[in-house]
Structures are given as structure tokens and as C-alpha cells.
Amino acid sequence: xxxxxxxxxxxxxxxxxxxxxxxxxxxxxxxxxxxxxxxxxxxxxxxxxxxxxxxxxxxxxxxxxxxxxxxxxxxxxxxxxxxxxxxxxxxxxxxxxxxxxxxxxxxxxxxxxxxxxxxxxxxxxxxxxxxxxxxxxxxxxxxxxxxxxxxxxxxx
Numbered sequence: 001x002x003x004x005x006x007x008x009x010x011x012x013x014x015x016x017x018x019x020x021x022x023x024x025x026x027x028x029x030x031x032x033x034x035x036x037x038x039x040x041x042x043x044x045x046x047x048x049x050x051x052x053x054x055x056x057x058x059x060x061x062x063x064x065x066x067x068x069x070x071x072x073x074x075x076x077x078x079x080x081x082x083x084x085x086x087x088x089x090x091x092x093x094x095x096x097x098x099x100x101x102x103x104x105x106x107x108x109x110x111x112x113x114x115x116x117x118x119x120x121x122x123x124x125x126x127x128x129x130x131x132x133x134x135x136x137x138x139x140x141x142x143x144x145x146x147x148x149x150x151x152x153x154x155x156x
Contacts, residue, residue, distance in 0.1 A: 003041035008032045011045045011127070018048040018125050020151045025056055029146035032130070034064075038137030043087075046145060048125040051078065053149040055113040058090045058102040060130075060145040068135035069096045071143070078115040078126035079108055087131045089113055096135070 010030030019026050028047045049055075062071060072088035079086035089108050094100035104111045115126045128147055 003039060003043070006032070006034070006042065006044045008044055008046050010047050014048045018050045018053075020050045020053075023152050025148050025150045026053075027146065027148045030144075032143045032145075034132075034137055034141035034143065036138065036140050038132060038141060040132050040134060040137065042132040042137065044130040044143070045076075046128040046130055047147065049075070049115055049128055049147070049149055050151055051115055051117040051121075051124045051126075053115045053151050055090065055102065055115075055147065055149050057148040058146070059099060060091065060094060060143060061097075061099050062094070062141055062143040063097050064137075064141040065139040066096065066136045066141070069137055069141050070094060070133045070135050072131045072133045073145075074129060074131075075115065075126040076129055077121075078117045079113065083116065083118050083121065087129055088133075090128075093133050096141075 008030050070093040073091040074087040074089040076085050079089050086108050090102045091100050107113050
């Protein structure tokens with residue numbers, strides 16, 4: 001089965017880009033239902049997170065009729081050296097039917113995880129992604145998630 005990229009309604013609703021506040025935290029959440037034809041390697045674009053954002057919290061819960069369906073959560077860019085991706089920097093192999101939270105152990109650039117894009121990058125945000133890591137995705141998988149980030153002090 002071919003690997004597919006999906007777009008959540010939350011991602012699509014952020015057509016003008018992610019919100020940035022001078023003070024305080026931004027909270028973005030959503031739900032995505034994988035089709036019954038999913039497979040390991042599928043990617044879901046969940047939401048946009050702006051350059052300089054520090055991730056304060058991330059949690060997710062997913063359920064299915066399957067006995068195993070692990071999902072990785074990370075970003076499509078702005079994490080690794082040179083602005084590269086890390087698809088599992090928040091949660092690596094999040095278990096099914098379990099409340100999974102951001103892991104400080106998975107942070108590649110220290111705590112908190114911070115989005116850092118090149119000044120020449122024409123798109124000033126990274127995309128929060130969910131990647132089907134292992135298990136079976138042939139029955140509908142329902143994924144609920146929430147991310148909280150702050151942009152009030154992007155340089156520290």
C-alpha cells in the first residue's frame with residue numbers, strides 16, 4: 001500500500017499562518033480520523049507552528065479497533081541542524097489507547113523544543129506532523145491532540 005500524506009482541518013484552517021502572541025502561550029488542538037486504508041509511513045499535517053516558538057506542552061490520545069498502532073509526533077523542519085526535520089522529537093512511538101505526552105528525552109536541541117528556521121526560508125513556520133510509526137492502520141484510527149507554545153521570548 002502506498003504511503004499517503006493527509007491534512008487535518010486544523011492545519012487547513014490556519015491558511016494565513018500560525019498565531020503569534022507577544023505575551024502568553026498559544027494553544028492549538030484538533031482531531032483527525034485516519035481512513036480505514038491507512039498504512040505505516042502515512043503522515044498527517046496537524047498544524048502550523050511559527051519560527052521561534054518554544055513548545056511548552058504536547059499531548060495526544062489515539063484509539064482504534066487495532067491492537068497496536070504507534071504514532072510519532074514531530075516537525076517537518078526547524079528542528080535538526082540546518083533547519084531539518086525531526087518527525088519524532090515530541091513523541092516517539094506513542095502507544096495506542098494511552099495518553100501520550102511530549103518527552104523531554106526525545107528533544108534534539110534541549111528543553112524546550114524550539115522551532116528555528118533559516119532567515120531565507122520563505123515559509124516562516126514548521127508543520128506539526130503525526131507519522132504512522134508501527135502497527136496496523138487498516139481500521140479507522142481516531143487521533144486527538146493539543147500543542148501549546150510560546151513566542152514571547154524566542155531568543156532565550
